[in-house]
Amino acid sequence: MTGDPLSEVFGALADPTRRAILARLAEGEATVNELAEPFPVSLQAISKHLKVLERAGLITRGRDAQWRPCRLEPEPLREVATWAEQYRRYWEGRYDQLDEYLQRLQKEKSDGQQGEDSQRP
Amino acid sequence: MTGDPLSEVFGALADPTRRAILARLAEGEATVNELAEPFPVSLQAISKHLKVLERAGLITRGRDAQWRPCRLEPEPLREVATWAEQYRRYWEGRYDQLDEYLQRLQKEKSDGQQGEDSQRP
DNA sequence: CGGTTTATCAACCGATGAGTTAAGTAAAGC
């Protein structure tokens, strides 16, 4: 994605196969073949998905002989939850004082319309 | 993205510009020009971002003369939060009985290794 | 009316994504 960690994570999650892999890993470690088994794509495709998940920090991979067990790394998911929670008051339809203030300020700006070094050429 | 709603939402969120637009909209409705102002890209680029956000259900657009005020639509964000919350017990390091059972089952499978109609050719 | 402001649509471009097949690496097993 764009490079920043959160974009990397969201980008990794924007694929149902990868989300399914995470769901599977929530049941415990698994090898690449085990992870690939349910999907109608090549093992190489899964290998790529795993690399994406790894880059995003969503999984880590160990070594056990020729197997490469994958493990769920939940920290980025916590960050996603935290990020989304910021908006909780919006989906709960509740707005605290600051929000109301900001909304009122916003409204006045679109009515009164002046000040604020805007981009008038 | 792949078509399913959640992928659409995650895909929309996988861009810092679009997340910044959402953050701005959390302060209240805004027009396209207002949203574009902070960014070093063309208005058309922002218009495209808005279309992506709209397709994902993250914003709606009204009509006020020649202006098209954008509004934050928090429902998909709630779904994101809910989705991520599924993994809460993992980042809290706590596992309930079912999880332990699944993990044990998983471990036994990788040790004992038989039964389970797997993909042996 | 003509011009300005606000925003979208269309065509293009380079980069990236998700998939493929084919070849390469690495450890185990006989």
Next chain:
DNA sequence: GCTTTACTTAACTCATCGGTTGATAAACCG
């Protein structure tokens, strides 16, 4: 030591993404 098993890397295809410029639509303003 050769084969098998597990997985990765490489090279390619094709679609989509994020950005651009240029043209267009629609509503207001004088």
